[in-house]
Amino acid sequence: MGPRKVIVIGAGMVGLSCAWSLQEYGIEVEVLDKAAAGSGASWGNAGYLAPAFTVPLPEPAILRYGIRAVLDRHSPVRLPPRADPELARFLLRLSRNCTSAHWTRAMAGYRVLNERIFESFDAQLADGVRGEVHSADVLAAFAGAAEATGLQHELDGVVASGQQVDLELLTGEQARKAEPNLSGRVGLAMRVRGQRYLDPVAYAGALAASVRARGGTITEQVPVSAVRHSAGRIRVRCADGGREADAVVLASGAWLPELAAAHGVRMPQFGGRGYSFTVALREPLRTPLYFPTARVALAPRGDRVRIAGVMEFQRPDAPLDPARITATVRSLRPLLAGADWSDIRDQWVGARPLSADGIPLVGPSATEGVYIAGGHGMWGVTLGPLTGRLLAEHMATGATGPELDWLRPTR
Numbered sequence: 001m002g003p004r005k006v007i008v009i010g011a012g013m014v015g016l017s018c019a020w021s022l023q024e025y026g027i028e029v030e031v032l033d034k035a036a037a038g039s040g041a042s043w044g045n046a047g048y049l050a051p052a053f054t055v056p057l058p059e060p061a062i063l064r065y066g067i068r069a070v071l072d073r074h075s076p077v078r079l080p081p082r083a084d085p086e087l088a089r090f091l092l093r094l095s096r097n098c099t100s101a102h103w104t105r106a107m108a109g110y111r112v113l114n115e116r117i118f119e120s121f122d123a124q125l126a127d128g129v130r131g132e133v134h135s136a137d138v139l140a141a142f143a144g145a146a147e148a149t150g151l152q153h154e155l156d157g158v159v160a161s162g163q164q165v166d167l168e169l170l171t172g173e174q175a176r177k178a179e180p181n182l183s184g185r186v187g188l189a190m191r192v193r194g195q196r197y198l199d200p201v202a203y204a205g206a207l208a209a210s211v212r213a214r215g216g217t218i219t220e221q222v223p224v225s226a227v228r229h230s231a232g233r234i235r236v237r238c239a240d241g242g243r244e245a246d247a248v249v250l251a252s253g254a255w256l257p258e259l260a261a262a263h264g265v266r267m268p269q270f271g272g273r274g275y276s277f278t279v280a281l282r283e284p285l286r287t288p289l290y291f292p293t294a295r296v297a298l299a300p301r302g303d304r305v306r307i308a309g310v311m312e313f314q315r316p317d318a319p320l321d322p323a324r325i326t327a328t329v330r331s332l333r334p335l336l337a338g339a340d341w342s343d344i345r346d347q348w349v350g351a352r353p354l355s356a357d358g359i360p361l362v363g364p365s366a367t368e369g370v371y372i373a374g375g376h377g378m379w380g381v382t383l384g385p386l387t388g389r390l391l392a393e394h395m396a397t398g399a400t401g402p403e404l405d406w407l408r409p410t411r
């Protein structure tokens with residue numbers, strides 16, 4: 001028999017989706033968060049739900065690019081100024097996984113998940129989540145053809161895995177017609193059809209409201225310091241005292257190793273911090289716009305546009321570094337006409353929960369009754385609802401399958 005009461009630690013897109021899906025099986029849930037619900041990485045991200053781009057992070061090009069990039073102070077990739085043994089362990093393992101063979105194997109797993117991304121959102125929307133998800137083409141823009149080879153190679157790999165990608169090449173002129181905010185410096189674009197996007201703050205808020213409306217509790221500002229199994233129950237030590245449940249889901253994003261290490265999760269993980277901010281554009285953005293060379297994604301956000309990018313390997317709670325925002329503006333200024341760079345608002349930093357093999361960690365831990373939902377890296381919004389479905393089904397019914405085997409947190 002499945003658990004009657006589950007505590008979920010972490011009220012991000014992943015934890016809230018787990019709670020919501022557990023409720024589908026009539027399970028009572030309490031979600032605990034050390035801060036406000038949805039205020040981690042699930043807050044200021046780009047909000048793309050883009051199966052064509054949902055691919056494993058480690059691949060040979062990031063190794064070549066990464067070394068060049070960390071030596072360039074204007075690049076979107078940053079390492080911390082001081083040595084960090086955990087980061088060294090993570091980067092060593094990540095770099096070992098930067099092979100074509102690993103990417104192809106991992107992509108085969110992603111393909112299976114990617115096929116189910118939209119249905120997992122549709123299920124939430126059909127059953128009480130009052131969020132908005134928009135269908136869109138993603139426009140990837142480049143200065144010239146040489147810049148586009150990396151993304152073309154990646155999309156070829158996605159297609160080779162058996163996933164469909166609906167792609168159209170545009171000249172610079174056609175690209176500007178499709179998106180007038182592009183500058184004359186853009187010489188080529190790829191239109192990737194059939195993707196979606198959402199406003200992550202609004203969507204996580206709608207998901208939290210639905211969890212509450214179905215009788216769940218979300219308790220904020222309660223840091224959890226330890227989780228242990230004792231006499232058939234799971235005991236959670238937290239700032240406002242202890243709690244007990246039949247099972248616990250650790251969904252604490254980039255902070256996951258702090259709690260999961262005690263439960264047999266050995267995969268090195270680290271925060272890949274990204275930055276975002278909003279600016280006004282002369283004309284509203286028509287479609288999500290991606291600049292692969294600058295590694296920056298743009299999405300409409302009300303009457304402004306959210307600009308999200310940067311990969312800074314740094315502890316999740318370190319302060320925001322304004323130099324990263326300046327570097328992002330510097331890389332975008334020549335490509336994006338009509339942006340008002342004098343009025344930058346909503347500056348934000350958040351940590352992508354990266355796993356060293358680029359594969360999320362979802363399923364039972366080594367401790368009975370303690371489950372893991374994390375390590376979604378670049379794609380935790382996209383994969384949150386599906387993660388919730390897979391994990392809740394397993395916890396409630398014992399069902400397993402190739403997906404959960406591949407996502408096994410104790411691998």
Ligand SMILES: Cc1cc2nc3c(=O)[nH]c(=O)nc-3n(C[C@H](O)[C@H](O)[C@H](O)COP(=O)(O)OP(=O)(O)OC[C@H]3O[C@@H](n4cnc5c(N)ncnc54)[C@H](O)[C@@H]3O)c2cc1C
Nearest residue numbers: 010012014034040041042045046048224253274380381382
């Ligand atoms: C700049 C940027 C752009 C991105 N763009 C996209 C995108 O377009 N599409 C996409 O799919 N993904 C995107 N991502 C990635 C995505 O944001 C993350 O993968 C996702 O938000 C992770 O969700 P999560 O619930 O695992 O983590 P989080 O949202 O970080 O939630 C974890 C929660 O756990 C809580 N917590 C941690 N430790 C404890 C503890 N000990 N006790 C209690 N609570 C705790 C935290 O307070 C936090 O609220 C982007 C990320 C960044 C940074």
